[in-house]
Amino acid sequence: MVSDFQIFTSLRYDPSLLQVHSNPAFTHANWNYNHASPFYMLDYHRDRMLRAALHWKWESAIESLSGEAGLQLLAESITANLPRKDEPARVRVDVSEDGKLIAVASTILSVPLARLFPTILDPPALDLSSGTVFEVVVDATDNVNPSEFTHYKTSKRQVYDQARKQAGITSPAIAREVLIVDSRDGSVMEGSISTPYFFREGRWVTPLVNKETNKDWHGGQDGTTRRWALERGLALEEVVPVETLVNGEDCWISNGVRGFIFGKVKLSP
Known part of the structure; x- marks a missing residue:
């Protein structure tokens, strides 16, 4: 029987986050496995969804989310659904048992980087x-x-x-x-x-x-x-x-x- 629920996470897209990787003030951030990214803690979001998929033994979802390829697929799925790439956005990503990722984004306000890290x-x-x-x-x-x-x-x-x-x-x-x-x-x-x-x-x-x-x-x-x-x-x-x-x-x-x-x-x- 196919599960009647999805795993999901909500995260922040913000172009200003690209500054974090090279800004000495945020060396404590350990940003996305040391990759510059406009996504707030993208690796942690992927990890939490993968842990859930492992718990429920959703093999297709595990395959979609695992490794560097899973992180890249997550980033690409979000990017393809952004309303604008020059403004911050709230993004909800749903993952179903068959491994399909659906991202829905809406514009939000900017916040200081120090409040994120x-x-x-x-x-x-x-x-x-x-x-x-x-x-x-x-x-x-x-x-x-x-x-x-x-x-x-x-x-x-x-x-x-x-x-x-x-x-x-x-x-x-x-x-x-x-x-x-x-x-x-x-x-x-x-x-x-x-x-x-x-x-x-x-x-x-x-x-x-x-x-x-x-x-x-x-x-x-x-x-x-x-x-x-x-x-x-x-x-x-x-x-x-x-x-x-x-x-x-x-x-x-x-x-x-x-x-x-x-x-x-x-x-x-």
Whole structure:
């Protein structure tokens, strides 16, 4: 039986990213296996989709995504569907069980490169006018159990869509994110479209995510920017009980389209 869902990822296309490969300020970026590219962490996006294909044993998808050829096919599929090549774009790439890649792109705003490749995660100083501050709220539905469909990013996103609707996030223009909570132990799993980071005991932490070999699922998705932050020591993995969140506390959220964004927790009264 053919699967009734697709693996997907959302990433940023941005011509300014071609500067990263040769800019000494971003030597920490380790850009796309050292290839100059206008795609934000393209290799990490490919890797996460390939891990999902391996999990479900989608042989054709594995073949499409593997090796340098898979990375090149991904880049070509996106490039062929860009509305404009001189402007940044949000790109969603779906991969089906038969290995077919479908890319859909839409224009988005520019952001500073330092927001895509930070060297540290620190709250802004006194002036917050230089960037959007997201309101970070907690999912009120409290009915999510971790599974393969929360660990891997697929088109089965009902729990995320429901949480966003409950939080009043009806448009990407709304500067709000909602935290998904594990109904079993009350820990933060992830954001609905982002990885969250919280300041605990002098360092930044992000919710613990189990490895693919552990079928006792814990946490949410092992996102691209999350992987990047962990590999560079910007944050550590740690279980984050929702009861430890404090109204008004500073946090960060990140994803493969917008990079790293400052936020503040807002708890219901």
